[in-house]
Amino acid sequence: MPELPEVETTRRGIADHLLQSSIKEIIVRNPALRWPVPADLSQQAANQRILSVRRRAKYILLELGTETKATGTILIHLGMSGSLRILTEAFPAEKHDHIDLVLQNGIRLRYRDPRRFGAWLWIAGNPLTHPLLAHQGPEPLSADFNATYLADKLVNKRTAIKQLIMDNQLVVGVGNIYASESLFRARINPTRTGMSLTPTDIAVLCEQIKATLLEAIAAGGSTLRDYVDSDGKAGYFMINSYVYGRAGQPCRICGTPINQLRQGQRATFYCPQCQN
Structure with missing residues (x-):
């Protein structure tokens, strides 16, 4: 999607x-x-x-x-x-x-x-x-999505952080690809609970979500199957992905094989060495 x-x-x-x-x-x-x-x-x-x-x-x-x-x-x-x-x-x-x-x-x-x-x-x-938009969270690239906001939303949250940042009522648009990539860049294991993140973790995660999305926009997005842009071109962000779709391949940072697991019926990719 x-x-x-x-x-x-x-x-x-x-x-x-x-x-x-x-x-x-x-x-x-x-x-x-x-x-x-x-x-x-x-x-x-x-x-x-x-x-x-x-x-x-x-x-x-x-x-x-x-x-x-x-x-x-x-x-x-x-x-x-x-x-x-x-x-x-x-x-x-x-x-x-x-x-x-x-x-x-x-x-x-x-x-x-x-x-x-x-x-x-x-x-x-x-x-x-409109009902489709009224309950959406803040835009991730806006000033409204920041460490203070995210820290407040993660208080007492026992849900895994990857599932939390994919919740459109918390923040919009951080889909499966970019959640995995952002968590890798922030060096946060996707299975950690929201409440386990430190203030430093939260600040870095906010920063990396924004950076990942901006890089993806500059690359024209990601194409897995059907997506093309308005000129009919595929997105090429996935060419340089760190973890998404790379199960079993060596981590680009440490060489450890990338792991894959299921979270909320979605595939999650992470490096067990870099993300702890």
């Missing part, structure tokens, strides 16, 4: 093509996504200008409006296999191309989703109060 770096890479790739452009129509070829695409989505969006292209957690928000007021927001989630491409009408739709947002200038934003687990929804009011 695309995580925060992949979604942010996608947002940056489409933003310049969409900002201040007017929508001609939205063509919905298959409305059966994770939640049904609203039947009136094209009617709501037609002739509206795209005022902003934002990201909140793993959602992309297209704020629409006129010259005088905002009218609504299209909320997009890529699901497990979704991608957004900027194309022209010269590219015919294929089997899994479910939605085209067509601009007045002919450019189209095409949504491809083989597994159909993503979403395109219309929000008339403040999008941040």
Whole structure:
């Protein structure tokens, strides 16, 4: 599933093509996504200008409006296999191309989703109060996510730290790949409980979560199976991963074989020597 770096890479790739452009129509070829695409989505969006292209957690928000007021927001989630491409009408739709947002200038934003687990929804009011967004934690790259905040959230927490930092109500967007990588860089064993972390551990972990995500964004994200960016390119962060997907291979720091275990139905990778 695309995580925060992949979604942010996608947002940056489409933003310049969409900002201040007017929508001609939205063509919905298959409305059966994770939640049904609203039947009136094209009617709501037609002739509206795209005022902003934002990201909140793993959602992309297209704020629409006129010259005088905002009218609504299209909320997009890529699901497990979704991608957004900027194309022209010269590219015919294929089997899994479910939605085209067509601009007045002919450019189209095409949504491809083989597994159909993503979403395109219309929000008339403040999008941040929508049930999908209202209870999300702070953005990990924001000033709100810091050592003081994290220390407060880890008090008396007996849950493993890796599962805690993957909880979107604690902090958004730190998915499985980046949780394993951040914990390695912070030299923290993923099985340690939240309450066992020292103030120094917490400060370093916050720093490494931010650094890992920024490095991943710069690398265009990570591609395991389906993800491509808005230009159709795969992300290459995983080429230099320290632990994720490297079970049995030597640690890049100490040479100890990387271990793999299951936590919360997800694979966790770590170095038993570097992370203790």
